[in-house]
Amino acid sequence: MSDDLDRVLSTEESALVKDREIERVLNCCPWDYYSILEINPLKKDIQLQNQIKRTYRKKTLLIHPDKVSNPNAPHAFDRLKKAELVLSFDIPESESEIESQDDTSKLYVNEKKRLLAIYNDAENRLLRSKKIIQGDTYSEENYKQILQIVTEILNEEIKQEEIERNFQQQQEAKKMAELKKVQQERELKKKLANKWEDERDIRVNNWRSYTNKIEKPKSKSKKKSGNSKKNVLA
Structure with missing residues (x-):
């Protein structure tokens, strides 16, 4: 009986630990990969890369x-995967080495590089304000305190970035709308030109009919004018 109870308590405790870890991961800033893995990048440790893999x-x-x-486990699991993926990349010493990498590697290296710069910035802010002592x-x-500033900066x-992205999307949408308008105007102009050409014979025939109608009354008026002269002479 006691063994069964211990097993139940152990299972419940294990589930509680897992739930707390899932909650912790999801409460971290999604872009703070060090915080997600609970690793301090400011700590001078040559084994940091190995620690990242072990912790992950x-x-x-x-x-x-x-x-x-x-x-929520799948969501938390995906965040851990992304954190390990980004942090597992070594940052090359020179920009030329970064540029020589493929696009995916370059993206993750720059993301890790930016995150480290943010950590250093947060540390320096607190050091300048003398809220912490360097060690x-x-x-x-x-x-x-450092994590809080890192989160704020991120x-x-x-x-x-979202504001800039939305602005770019608006500009692109505006440009596409203008291009579409120009294309529609061009197509309409072409359509009208084709219609004008197709109806050329109709216009010619209509003009001939119109001129014929005008000419007939003129001939009658001449005839009447001749008769009136005869009457006068008579």
Whole structure:
């Protein structure tokens, strides 16, 4: 009986741990991959890349959607995958090395590079304001301050990128509308020109009919004029 109870409690505790980890991952800023994996990039550690892989493996086993009933597990799992994918890339020493990589690698390397720059910026802001003291490691409270600024910077950058993207989309939509209008006007002009050419014979015939109608009354008036002269002479 006691063993059964222990197993139930152990299962419930395990499920609770998994649910908490899923909630933690989803509460992280989606673009802060270090925070998602709970890794401090400011800590000087030559084994950082190995730590990324080990942490990723441990966390994905914990919340794998096939082993967890939590409906949010797939979403959290995808965030872990993206975080590991970006952070697993080594940043080349020179820009030329980055440019020589394929487009996908270049995208992830630049994303990781930007994130590291944001962490350094957040650290420097707090150091300048003397809210933290520089060291090889930071207290949990200091690191939370750094993470908060990182999140603020990321959200602001993403917001700005979204504004720029929407502006570009509006400009492209406006350009497409103008091109479509020009094309429609060109097609209409061509259609009218074709119609004008197709109706040439009709216009010629109509003109001939019109001129004939005008000429007939003139001939009658001449005839009447001649008769009136005869009457006068008579």
